[in-house]
Amino acid sequence: MKSRLLPLLILLMLPTAGHAAALPRIVASADNPVPKCVVPDSLMDFVAERNARRQTPRAIEPRFANIAAVYQRIGQCVDRLPDKCIAVRWDYAFFQMLIETNYLTFRRPDGVLAGVPASDNNFAGVGATVPGKPGEHFKDVASGVLAHLQHVLMYSTARIPNPVAKRTRQVQDDVQDIMRKLHRPVTFADLAREWTGTDKNTYGAMMQRLAEKYTANYCRGEARNERASIR
Numbered sequence: 001m002k003s004r005l006l007p008l009l010i011l012l013m014l015p016t017a018g019h020a021a022a023l024p025r026i027v028a029s030a031d032n033p034v035p036k037c038v039v040p041d042s043l044m045d046f047v048a049e050r051n052a053r054r055q056t057p058r059a060i061e062p063r064f065a066n067i068a069a070v071y072q073r074i075g076q077c078v079d080r081l082p083d084k085c086i087a088v089r090w091d092y093a094f095f096q097m098l099i100e101t102n103y104l105t106f107r108r109p110d111g112v113l114a115g116v117p118a119s120d121n122n123f124a125g126v127g128a129t130v131p132g133k134p135g136e137h138f139k140d141v142a143s144g145v146l147a148h149l150q151h152v153l154m155y156s157t158a159r160i161p162n163p164v165a166k167r168t169r170q171v172q173d174d175v176q177d178i179m180r181k182l183h184r185p186v187t188f189a190d191l192a193r194e195w196t197g198t199d200k201n202t203y204g205a206m207m208q209r210l211a212e213k214y215t216a217n218y219c220r221g222e223a224r225n226e227r228a229s230i231r
Helices: 006-013 017-022 040-052 067-075 090-101 141-155 166-180 188-196 202-218 220-229
Strands: none
Touching: 040 067, 040 090, 040 202, 067 090, 067 141, 090 141, 090 202, 141 166, 141 188, 166 188, 188 202, 202 220
């Protein structure tokens, strides 16, 4: 959960905590939808453009080329109730993944390989809570994305009956006990405070900053609608 990329990234970006107040609810719904302008092709262009601007340009591994489509597909039905699917705001989960993996390079900001390798298919540092100890390994990209999205959905207090990640199973009761005390729908800002173990919410502000950068470049006319949807 606590990626070792985060301390350096936070120092580099330093967004204000106030940004995080705008983060949307975790569970997607008719009044909390993923904006229409958030589509897999544009998300991957967003990633490629960012990596091309680095001092040392980097390309992601070819097997990650369609990962945004995997986030969309699984995010639309992370868990299934008898009468409906439970969807999450997979767009914000995707932006969280970009923070955790440094735009799918799995490197620290200084270019050194991060503690969670690309081969683990672990896109959110799940289980990487102790420096020097590896996080969890998932067999393929889809399994890793599912593990991440289940872990995100778990924060909403939705019960995950058979989590892919051991970490989700281990912390589910404790995390949900904390979230239920909010007595309201859980947001990505709430998730961010628990994920990083801090009330400063810098992590949440980083997610919001990425969302705003994407919106500015790919949504334009929909930016106003997006802001309205998360209030």
